Amino acid sequence: MVNITLVQGDITQVPVDAVVNAANSSLLGGGGVDGAIHRRGGPEILDACRALRASRYGKGLPTGRAVATTAGRLPAQWVIHTVGPVWSREEDRSELLASCYRESLRVADELGAATVAFPAISTGVYGWPMDDGARIAVETVRTSGTAVEEVRFVLFDEPAYRTFAARISAS
Template sequence: MRIEAVQGDITSQDVDAIVNAANSSLMGGGGVDGAIHRAAGPGLLEECMELRRTELPDGLPVGQSVPTAGHDLPARWVIHTVGPNRHRGETDPALLAACFTSALDVADAVSARTVAFPAISAGVYGWDPAEVARVAVDAVRGWSGDVELVRFVLFGEDVLRAFTFALDDAA
């Protein structure tokens, strides 16, 4: 599997699936979650509401992932995962790693071969970008399946530096 880190807008990535750093309600929010919902159009919210009515009445648990269609996005799939919130005491790196591996499991299940990830839990969820980068790179490198490309699409230069360092350090 090829792994790369780029600075950019995850909603414009030409990949099979993008990963959404969702909140457990799946109803959209700020940051990456809000940007994905806006770019995907109203069909994404409708599909998420249906998931809440049927499969996930209590919301999506931390560390788990679920797919939806990409709707108006270039990506065919959006894989929603809920990162741990450090401000709520969710500080176990294994929970964070599960976000990456469960999203890859879902990508594999829907036959997505190229996947773009944001820096899950960095930012408003309080995790240090360098720690997120280490956990993410280790989780992706330790995962086995048919995904051919993982692209970390990062918003700021500081987060890009953290992921570049983690990729170089793990090589």
């Protein structure tokens, strides 16, 4: 069973085999975690993402899918890009959010990554409620059957950290 740890801080500074990027479908950078990873990782990440757009993902990476690139200047070997769903009151998109975690771990397994850092996918500008996002993240990682040894949820602030900590202790 995968070991889950929590870290409060900057995901771009966590030394792991693979960092998961809460990307937008263009793969070309954006705000939040996506922008931070592109800025800190340097142009190598953007170049690799452009190559993916030119080959397999001309219309962008679909929501719930994941793909890996170099990590550039990050203290990791790879960045696993995944596109989270935008939260909706009218439509249950929980399976798409769970797919982000499952697909990222599948890619990590293909890469042979032992340690993976995840942000709280979709809980920023995509509006997913933190408590529900934490529930889906923790349940999905715990039931994934991955060969990854450690998943670190890297939470930007204290409220997110507390929410994930409560979810882990409750399950």
